[in-house]
Amino acid sequence: MNILVTGGTGFIGRWVVKRLIEDNHNVWILDNLSNSSMDNIKEFQVNYPKIFFIKGSITNLPLLETLFTNKFDICYHLAASINVQDSIDNPKTTFENDVIGTFNLLEQCRHSNTKFVYMSTCMVYSRALDEEGISENHSTCPTSPYAAAKLAGEQLALSFYYAYGLPVTILRPFNTYGPYQKQNSEGGVISIFINKKLMNKPLKVYGSGKQTRDFLYVTDCANFVVAAGYSSRTEGKVLNAGSGSDISITDLAKMIAGEDGSIKYIPHIHPQSEIKKLLCNSKLAEKTLCWKPEVSLAEGITKTEEFLKNKLLLEGI
Template sequence: MNILVTGGAGFIGRWVVKRLTEDNHNIWILDNLANSSIDNIKDLQFNYPNITFIEGSIMDTNLLETLFINKFDICYHLAASINVQDSIDDPKTTFENDVIGTFNVLQQCKINNTKFVYMSTCMVYSKALNIEGISESHPTCPASPYAAAKLAGENLALSYYYAYGLPTTVLRPFNTYGPYQKQNSEGGVISIFIDKKLMNKPLAIYGDGKQTRDFLYVTDCADFVVEAGYSEKTNGKIVNAGSGVDISITELAKTIAGETGTIKYVTHIHPQSEIQKLLCDSRYSKKILGWSPKVSLVEGISKTEEFLRTQL
């Protein structure tokens, strides 16, 4: 197939592209490199000649129109402003990228009858209320402009399914981590913690550390994203992906730091947007896709640390 991946040079996008190359598709990556790096895909470009990279923005409607001449079968839309604090400080940029940018891509998908797979986030949910976790019907609570913009993008995507019959799918993966994730404040907590450990610095926990997260290793996430795009069963649907197990940030820090590491607690930078308990109920994704994660948290942390050691 001919496949477009917006944000394909980003952390998750890179792994989605890798999985697609293994399935021998022709892949176009559109990325403005604002929150990603060409280094993330250099090995893929070297090994797979069927990748075309375009540096550009989903805000550029002329570029999108030209790009869609390639008649894509599927568009995996991962391009977005993803940082919660940035969305609080500058909601306009997040709104423009995550809502108007999504609209721009959707319009081209409609014109060209391209399946649209929208990467949303577990951040749209309110906290888990029971031991079974958060299912797709769980209440949403946009506690940041980022979450609100993602919800708006979801509704746009689904409206194109109902209004125009365009095959669209909304994905809500939980806290994804692994190699190529940033280790600065915009990265994931696991990568940040491992980076601090490798530099013999304290692992800083925002707030009291009792908040929990459901962590999903990035190759499992990429498999989920790709398979959701392949399947007709996901059309017009919202689908979760997670491990089904949550861990407190304090326990996570202890696991990564080991006996020799140190942990400190610091003032939360955006407590109003903190979701206290994130636990995924991903039974639906297993039912319609046959998908379930393969990599345990302990194994995933080990793989991520091994990768980060090579970056020192």
């Protein structure tokens, strides 16, 4: 197939692209590189002739019109402004990228009848109320402009499904981590903690550390995203993906730091947007896609630490 991945040089996008080229598709990547690097896809460009990179923005309509002459079968839309604090400081930029940019892509997909797979976020939810976890029917409560923009993008996409019959799928993965995640991104707590440990620095925990997260290893996330695009059973649906287990940030810090590690508690940078308990219920994804996560948290942390160790060695740190 001909497949477009927006945000394809980003953390999750890079792994989605990897899966798609392993399946021998023609893959176009659209990314403005504002929050990513060409280094993430360098190995693919060297070894795989069916990958095409375009530097540009989803807010650039003439560029999108030219790009969509390639007649894509699927558009995996991962490009977004993803930083919560940035969205609080400058909501206009987040709105323009995550809402208007999404609308621009939907219009192109509508005219070319391209399946649209929209990467949303677990941040649209309110806190988990029990150990059953958060299902797709759980109440939403966007506590930041980022979450609100993602929720608006979801509703726009679903409106194109109902109004025009455009094949649309909405994905809400929980806290994804693993190799190639940036160590200065507020959402990448595992990579940040591991990097601090390797640099012999204290692991900084925001707030009390009692807040919990459900961590999903990036290859499991990428398999979920790609499978959702392949299947017609996902059309018109919202699907969660997570491990089904949550852990407090304090316990996570202790797990990574080990007995000799140092943990430091600091004031939260945006406590008003903190979700106290995130625990995923992925039963619908399991039923619809026969998908289940394969990498445990302990195994994923080990893989991520090995990657970051090698990265530091290459950088001579």
